[in-house]
Amino acid sequence: MSQDAYDHLRTDPELGTVVEEHGALELEPADDLFERLVRSIVSQQVSTSAATAIRERLYDAVEITPAAILAADESTLRDAGLSGQKVGYVRNVATAFEEHGFTAAYFDELSNEAVVDELTDIKGIGVWTAKMQLMFSLARPDVFPVEDLGIRNGMCALYGDELTRGEMVETAERWRPYRSYASLYLWRTVD
Numbered sequence: 001m002s003q004d005a006y007d008h009l010r011t012d013p014e015l016g017t018v019v020e021e022h023g024a025l026e027l028e029p030a031d032d033l034f035e036r037l038v039r040s041i042v043s044q045q046v047s048t049s050a051a052t053a054i055r056e057r058l059y060d061a062v063e064i065t066p067a068a069i070l071a072a073d074e075s076t077l078r079d080a081g082l083s084g085q086k087v088g089y090v091r092n093v094a095t096a097f098e099e100h101g102f103t104a105a106y107f108d109e110l111s112n113e114a115v116v117d118e119l120t121d122i123k124g125i126g127v128w129t130a131k132m133q134l135m136f137s138l139a140r141p142d143v144f145p146v147e148d149l150g151i152r153n154g155m156c157a158l159y160g161d162e163l164t165r166g167e168m169v170e171t172a173e174r175w176r177p178y179r180s181y182a183s184l185y186l187w188r189t190v191d
Contacts (some may be wrong), residue, residue, distance in 0.1 A: 089124025
């Protein structure tokens, strides 16, 4: 975490105490953008423990590359724990990576909004997943994933249950240009 981000966030009247309690947090770019996106799909709408178990079985069954995912039998992917829908999603991502040559360098040239647009064009990738990629694959410092339940719960813990999503986004403006780091602290409030 940059000193600037830490200094900026710790002055916030509500979030500042969480920042002080947890110290500087880091966003590190992912080593493998494709693998990280597959991991996000596996984690969609399942518990953390279920996602971990499915991911471990999937990684044991097939190499996590676009070519290997596309070459794998559907039954292999299903036996690892992916639903039929998620098999389609990971294959859609693999196809997009092969067709477009997606890499971290490719996305480095794009704005956050353009990355979200590119990724959400892939069937099975929604705004939440795209924002998780911005934060945890590309280590973008200024993303606010209000779509995330943990973020909303963290906002409610700090500001009360009466905030709408729009009000949460408005409140988060004070953390710009470090909203990704603020999000890390919001998750800490509910962990």
